[in-house]
Amino acid sequence: MSHDLPELPSDRPPYDRPSPTWSTEEPVLLEVRSPDPHSGAHRTLRLLRRAYRWQRRVATITALGYFAAFLTLTVKAPALMARPGPGGLPTGLLLALFQIPVTWLAVLLYEAAAHRFVDPLARRARRQLRVAVADREQAP
Template sequence: MSYYPPPPSYPEQPGQPHHSWQAPPPPPVPPADPRREIRTLSAAYQRLRRVASLTALGYFVLFLLLSAYLPGLMTTKITGGLTIALMLGLIQLPVTLIAVAAYEKSARRRVDPLAEAVRLQADPTTEGARR
């Protein structure tokens, strides 16, 4: 019996005992289910679209509803010629830009890694080409 582990040229036998000086064997990797990953990617992308769309469109629908059903409130002057309706209309652009920025940030953080994993699973040869 030797005090040294076998040289790397010898393949490790599955029935060999594991010694404390050896690195633990890696856990078995279960085969990935491509349908599950695609469903996860689709759900993440769908949620992202809903949140961004409802943010931008929801604000606009709120503006329209206030204009239709509360015209007295919308014509209330804030200062000089600035009314509440004009102020809410001017705020629409920053709200839309914030929704777009949040969409992009969330897509890069949550959806893009899932898409990259699905892409690599479909064609593992493109791993280095994407970077």
């Protein structure tokens, strides 16, 4: 995609490349500080991964948990599922139809979690990446 940002700088430490036998230059060692995992972009990315995992789990447990409860009731309590509910419809059919709103609820929870937790972290990570790239371009 054309709007993708370049990848984050590599976390690998610099290494000493042996000079070719035909080269007269001495190898140049790069001095790079090891990244602090408790601050900056690394912390933001770690928080972003954690928030995204939490977001997926809540939505998945909401949708699949209801579906598993419905299946369990169907197998373990068929008399309950056959009992007439409001409007004369069987309880099992009402619970089956109720899966649609529960799925929408899972989608809404997913969107709300993304808007509240994941999107701000993604914006912060993107901003930190832009600053890092700008600093690297300005360095001699």
